[in-house]
Amino acid sequence: xxxxxxxxxxxxxxxxxxxxxxxxxxxxxxxxxxxxxxxxxxxxxxxxxxxxxxxxxxxxxxxxxxxxxxxxxxxxxxxxxxxxxxxxxxxxxxxxxxxxxxxxxxxxxxxxxxxxxxxxxxxxxxxxxxxxxxxxxxxxxxxxxxxxxxxxxxxxxxxxxxxxxxxxxxxxxxxxxxxxxxxxxxxxxxxxxxxxxxxxxxxxxxxxxxxxxxxxxxxxxxxxxxxxxxxxxxxxxxxxxxxxxxxxxxxxxxxxxxxxxxxxxxxxxxxxxxxxxxxxxxxxxxxxxxxxxxxxxxxxxxxxxxxxxxxxxxxxxxxxxxxxxxxxxxxxxxxxxxxxxxxxxxxxxxxxxxxxxxxxx
Amino acid sequence: xxxxxxxxxxxxxxxxxxxxxxxxxxxxxxxxxxxxxxxxxxxxxxxxxxxxxxxxxxxxxxxxxxxxxxxxxxxxxxxxxxxxxxxxxxxxxxxxxxxxxxxxxxxxxxxxxxxxxxxxxxxxxxxxxxxxxxxxxxxxxxxxxxxxxxxxxxxxxxxxxxxxxxxxxxxxxxxxxxxxxxxxxxxxxxxxxxxxxxxxxxxxxxxxxxxxxxxxxxxxxxxxxxxxxxxxxxxxxxxxxxxxxxxxxxxxxxxxx
Amino acid sequence: xxxxxxxxxxxxxxxxxxxxxxxxxxxxxxxxxxxxxxxxxxxxxxxxxxxxxxxxxxxxxxxxxxxxxxxxxxxx
Numbered sequence: 001x002x003x004x005x006x007x008x009x010x011x012x013x014x015x016x017x018x019x020x021x022x023x024x025x026x027x028x029x030x031x032x033x034x035x036x037x038x039x040x041x042x043x044x045x046x047x048x049x050x051x052x053x054x055x056x057x058x059x060x061x062x063x064x065x066x067x068x069x070x071x072x073x074x075x076x077x078x079x080x081x082x083x084x085x086x087x088x089x090x091x092x093x094x095x096x097x098x099x100x101x102x103x104x105x106x107x108x109x110x111x112x113x114x115x116x117x118x119x120x121x122x123x124x125x126x127x128x129x130x131x132x133x134x135x136x137x138x139x140x141x142x143x144x145x146x147x148x149x150x151x152x153x154x155x156x157x158x159x160x161x162x163x164x165x166x167x168x169x170x171x172x173x174x175x176x177x178x179x180x181x182x183x184x185x186x187x188x189x190x191x192x193x194x195x196x197x198x199x200x201x202x203x204x205x206x207x208x209x210x211x212x213x214x215x216x217x218x219x220x221x222x223x224x225x226x227x228x229x230x231x232x233x234x235x236x237x238x239x240x241x242x243x244x245x246x247x248x249x250x251x252x253x254x255x256x257x258x259x260x261x262x263x264x265x266x267x268x269x270x271x272x273x274x275x276x277x278x279x280x281x282x283x284x285x286x287x288x289x290x291x292x293x294x295x296x297x298x299x300x301x302x303x304x305x306x307x308x309x310x311x312x313x314x315x316x317x318x319x320x321x322x323x324x325x326x327x328x329x330x331x332x333x334x335x336x337x338x339x340x341x342x343x344x345x346x347x348x349x350x351x352x353x354x355x356x357x358x359x360x361x
Numbered sequence: 362x363x364x365x366x367x368x369x370x371x372x373x374x375x376x377x378x379x380x381x382x383x384x385x386x387x388x389x390x391x392x393x394x395x396x397x398x399x400x401x402x403x404x405x406x407x408x409x410x411x412x413x414x415x416x417x418x419x420x421x422x423x424x425x426x427x428x429x430x431x432x433x434x435x436x437x438x439x440x441x442x443x444x445x446x447x448x449x450x451x452x453x454x455x456x457x458x459x460x461x462x463x464x465x466x467x468x469x470x471x472x473x474x475x476x477x478x479x480x481x482x483x484x485x486x487x488x489x490x491x492x493x494x495x496x497x498x499x500x501x502x503x504x505x506x507x508x509x510x511x512x513x514x515x516x517x518x519x520x521x522x523x524x525x526x527x528x529x530x531x532x533x534x535x536x537x538x539x540x541x542x543x544x545x546x547x548x549x550x551x552x553x554x555x556x557x558x559x560x561x562x563x564x565x566x567x568x569x570x571x572x573x574x575x576x577x578x579x580x581x582x583x584x585x586x587x588x589x590x591x592x593x594x595x596x597x598x599x600x601x602x603x604x605x606x607x608x609x610x611x612x613x614x615x616x617x618x
Numbered sequence: 619x620x621x622x623x624x625x626x627x628x629x630x631x632x633x634x635x636x637x638x639x640x641x642x643x644x645x646x647x648x649x650x651x652x653x654x655x656x657x658x659x660x661x662x663x664x665x666x667x668x669x670x671x672x673x674x675x676x677x678x679x680x681x682x683x684x685x686x687x688x689x690x691x692x693x694x
Contacts, residue, residue: 024451053450058476062443065436065473069444072434073414075451095437205432205448207411207455216426218417218435366625366689373624374673376682385681389659390636394680550642550674583636590636 003185009150010177012185013080013106013170014039016154017052019188022104023075024053026066028085031118032174033108036080050191060085064092064105071101072217074197074204076158080106083124084115087132093167094133097234098219102161104154105139106170108177111315111342119342120173122266125319128171129293136231138238140168140245141292143263147181149290155186160245162200164237171292173315175265175344241294248296249288250303252278256285258358259303260350261324261334262313263289270313272347273354280351282359292320297327304328309358311335313350315343379405379430386424390590392580393422395547396489399557400458401429403564413456414448416441420462421495439470442477445484449567456564457484463504464494467529474529481538481572485563488530488575491582492601499585503527506604511585526604530577534610540572542611546579548594552607571614579605623691624671628662629683635659639675639684648675 007015014036017025027037037056045052057063063079070077081089086107096103109124111117126132128141140160142153150172157168198206208214221227249267252274253259262270267288277284287303289296304310310332312321318336325334337353339345379401387393404413410431417425419438426433436444441459449457466474466488477486493511494500501511501518504526508517518526534542541563545556556578563574579601581593588596609617626648633655639662640648649665662675662684671688 024447026447053447055446055450057443058472062440062446062473062476065440065443066447068436068440069416069434069447070451072444073448073451077447077451091437092440099435205414205434206452207413208430208432209411214426214430215432216435217433218426220423220435366623366687366691367627368687371687371689373671373686373688374676375685380682384632387680389634389680390638391680394682395678398682548638548678550672550677553677590638591641594638594641 005183005185006180007147007183008035008178008180009147009172010035010108011039012147012183013150013154016151016186017078018043018045018049019186020155020158021050021076021189021191022052022078022158023191024055024070024077026055026057026063026070026077026079028057028060028063028081030082030085032110032177033080033082033106035177036106052191060088061092064089067103068092068096068099068101071096071103072099072205074201074206076191078104078106080108082108083110083112083121086124086127090133093139094135094137095219096167097133097137097139098135099217100165101167101217102165103167104157104161104170105167107172109171109173111340117342118174120175120265120315120344121340121342122173122264122315123317123319123340124171125292125314125316128169129295129323137234138241138293140164140166140241140294142168142170143290143292144170144172144176145264145267145288147176147179147183150176151183151185155189164241166237166241171264173265245291246294246296246298247290248299249290250299251286251288253285253287253303255283257283257307258309258311258354259285259287259307260311260313260354261287261289261300261320263292263320266313266315269345269347270350273350276347276351277354282354284354295323295327300324300327301329304331307332309335311337311354311358313345314338316340377402377405379410381428381430383427385428387421388584390581390583390593391421392491392547392578393489395553396487396556396578396580397425397428399553399560400487403557403560404431404456407561407564409456409564412454413458414452416444416448416457416459418461418465420465422460422462422489423496425460439465439468440473441465442470442473442482442486446477446480446482449482449484453483456567458487459484460487461489462495463488463490463492463502467503467527471529475533475536478533478573478575479536479538481540483567483570483572485560485567485574485576488577489580490577490605491580491585492526493582493585495582495585499582503529506600528605530575530610533575535616538572539575539611540566540614541574543609544577544579544605544607546597546607548581548597577605579607620690620692622670622688624669624686624688626664626669626675627685627687630655630661631657632681632683633659633661634681635661636680638678638680642674642678644674645669
């Protein structure tokens, strides 16, 4: 039976983690996402529910390396943090990418650079989709725009992570993390048994048995020719993901003459902007990328061929706009509107930007 | 006459099958190979190959997984204890050991080391201390002795400017999570046998969920010290042992007086 | 009277000629070859019949290249 609850985004996420058959959470407190670990500790799934391990590490660095260790054993493991903590995790994420380990990472982003602010921000876009750590790699990046998606993207994220042996990042902000909304919680699914892990992840370090060679989890290859082949193998995987896993939502785009591209909580503000614009006779639609990598290039390209204007709205100085412009090609010049430092634009000021920057041009 | 006794029933020692056939990448005379073999002999004798997960560091022993025939993970620099923690927590029925050098364990990974020890994770931490960064070409380590030259302390370690050599083993020993803590060497047969007993004790302690066993091995770096292996071992006895004394520091949860 | 006799077999291609075994042997049974192996190292060899098969050399050998055999031999 459907279980409808009123929950904070961070708490719905945490509850969904327990229900997703997660084996281990490793984290370190940071605002605005501490509710995730607080909720998990209070629920105490290790003793009271599924047996899932919840551990407060000594640092974000340690936490992401615990994720590496757990993922290397074929376990469903995850961590969560906010921007400065995600920066600390980049080394570990790069190693996870190199060793092709599946895991889930939540970033409830805040304003930067540096310690910045605890208010919402989308300034971690580049870090998330371009590879925040060293080396050529990608993560699958999911951008929820509701408490419901915070819950839904946990099982989806784990499934994608194991399908491709890749880190899946859920990129959100304090708006989604902190707000309360109605949410239908996902059906609980059991953790994998030892036998299922051996079957599903034959590469994992589960203990060398007589019937197989030893398994090694590493991101090192001192032979440049072999390392190059490994890089090509990763590239093929990322290409496959770009072909198969693009997710986006088109809101009032069918008859749109103008389109805003926005993700996460910014896309929700822009839905209101579309309503306000249409009341004034401006046919405005919103394209919301749900996956930031893979990016909805084809969808944006198609829209760019038939609309009069396109604008990227972000809580940043302009990051996603680079991908929007690349996807649009040379057919039109993509406009930009953004607020930064933890400031959230009102629908009215975005509408003003739509009128001034896009419609009047 | 000698040929007569070379037959399987008279074989009293040979390299354990849990060491792979791959030639060790270490310099001639380096202690790493002996420590690797003592761990694998322990795993072999306990019959726990299918239950053992090892963790290799960054440093000379980064390729330890090429030589030990058990499932292994290779950690980012200094993070082996974090990996070990997760592996043990998620698979409490397995045996976990980490293998790290002085730069990995006592410099970049100090936080991971101390907190893993403090949580009392049921695992064995092996710490190879040769007072130098071997793989990167002989730079100063946290454990480099006062006055000891290295490529980044070419005039000898000046403690006023470079800090003092760190006895991290003495630091972690009093932590409540540490069940056994001892310092060893592998340059004499007796020392090697003692080390193996300590490893065995550590593996048994983790099965009994007693806490963490921390084992330091003061070892040589012939290339880094620019000495022949036997001269290096002699230099180690004369110079490293006074500062890093060999012996038990904590046994069965009790500090050794 | 029975006597304990031992001997060693060295994997000469894997030996790196570090000579740690030579100091570990209390009976001075091990020396280094005049020839070099494929890697260019002089390798450990048995130089007399005094080996008791105590295994000390093999235990300290970093590369695990020494196998030790031991048997009781009746001496006339």
